[in-house]
Amino acid sequence: MKVVILGSGVIGVTNAYYLAREGHEVTVIDRQPEPALETSFANAGEVSPGYSAPWAAPGIPLKAIKWLMMKHSPLVIKPSLDLSMWAWSLQMLRNCTPARYETNKGRMVRLAEYSRDAIKALRSEIGIQYDERSRGTLQMFRNQKQLDAAATDMAILDRFGVPYELLDREGCINAEPGLIHVKEKVAGGLRLINDETGDCFMFTQTLAKAAEAMGVEFRMGVNIRRLITDQGNISGVETDQGVITGDAYVMALGSYSPLLLKAVGIKAPIYPVKGYSITLPVVDSDAAPVSTIMDETHKVAITRLGDRIRVAGTAELAGYNTDLNESRRETVEFVVSDLFPKGGDISKTEFWCGLRPMTPDGTPCVGATKIPNLYLNTGHGTLGWTMACGSGRLLSDLISNKQPEIDTEGLSIDRYAA
Incomplete structure (x- = not known):
């Protein structure tokens, strides 16, 4: 055919x-x-089936209001008369119920777990290399409230047999030794031990x-x-x-x-959600991330890619606009500087943005x-x-x-x- x-x-x-x-x-x-x-081209570099979850989740509407008032906000909405954006947003809000969240996350984890097995098989088939590491993802919580809220996701991970570790501060530092320099900012974390990283490009x-x-x-x-x-x-x-x-x-x-x-x-209810990333060279390997850390507060991922660090985040609803916004650069630079201040050279960052094709239910x-x-x-x-x-x-x-x-x-x- x-x-x-x-x-x-x-x-x-x-x-x-x-x-x-x-x-x-x-x-x-x-x-x-x-x-x-x-x-x-320059996404977060994560192969993270364990972290696969819809953005439409219980409590997100209230969180979104709080995010919009943060200096380094995970969410940015550009005022617009774009009817497709508002229709998509309403569909997303309809999925912010516990029942729909569990259904949608289950679908996503099912496909993502299968995909992770497929990429492993592909490596065996053709020996493909792409700065890959199999060191897991650490979803890092800055406060106890975030740590407590992880129970919902853990229940779903249990149902699908996805292995994980719930870590205290010391456990997080054992997984990511570079966090020792900012340990007071770490309340705990959820480590998804089978997740991988690599350069998608x-x-x-x-x-x-x-x-x-x-x-x-x-x-x-x-x-x-x-x-x-x-x-x-x-x-x-x-x-x-x-x-x-x-x-x-x-x-x-x-x-x-x-x-x-x-x-x-x-x-097709798919809307472009603009994301940003920076890539910077590692200057101190011991003070840089080992794998991927997802900062739950700012929804920013920090990933080790060989001798580089990729920092990606922000959800900006701005239609098909692909202009680089300097204020978004400030957000991702803030997070990597806040958690790994000695790991990379922030003066040599490469700034990028891309349009993520989002469905309202995440699947x-x-x-x-x-x-x-x-x-x-x-x-x-x-x-x-x-x-x-x-x-x-x-x-x-x-x-x-x-x-x-x-x-x-x-x-x-x-x-x-x-």
Whole structure:
């Protein structure tokens, strides 16, 4: 079967690899000159199935109000008349109930755990390297209230058999020795021991070369204009370089997916949530992070990537604006300086932003659509790197008419119709 994949981020490239492995003829198209130059370029570097959780959670509406008044806020909302933003926000608020949170987190953990196993298998298959480390994620709490609230997540982790450790201050410092310099700021933490880290850009570019060696064609620098329909199916993709055709089509354009889907009658509740990161060189390895620390107060992740530190965070609702906001730089710089003041050289940071494709319930849209030959692999939010291999493998199985290795309940866009 000839499969056309729209998008060459980590989602599109992993899907291309698994489809090629099944013997399909695969073409990937993207406007960028190389794979992984947008949202996959400088993300937090986490492969964190244990930390997979929807932003829509009980108590979030009240927290959001408090966040908006913080100097270094995890949330920024730009005043806008964008109706899609407000509709998406209302859908998200509807998911902030205990029952929906448990359902949504369960779906996300199921896919993320499968994905983590898939990336391990992939390392064995092709020996791919990407500054990877398997040292876990430490969700760090600055106060007792945050520590107490972890009980809800631990119950869900128990239900899915996800191993973790609840740590006191000394336990956190044993896991991340660099925190010894700021131990008074640490109340405790939840350590997700099977989580991993790595450079998503390096991974995606390397896997793209492996996929190309298997016969995948990458059509780069191609601007996609629209999907062409004929008698209820997709008959081609209109681009600025002509029409590209296939037997099946995979939408993996992240935040831009809804713009093309709307024209073919599919309403995908995916909204771009802008995130920022800085990357800085390590100057003192003993005072730098070992793996990933998630600062629960500021919702900022600090990740070790070889001889670099990646610091990522902030959720900014500003539509498709990709301008770099200096005040957001101040937030991520503050957190890394506050927790690892001697670890990296803050004067040599590289500043970046990307648009995370968020669904209102946190779970991506992976699966078939009402159009028989159109499939979705999009809406992964902050967890595209975490869920990429599992999503690509699962969708490859569906397209190949094979039984997926995990339960697909609640993963397709059909859940919104329900």
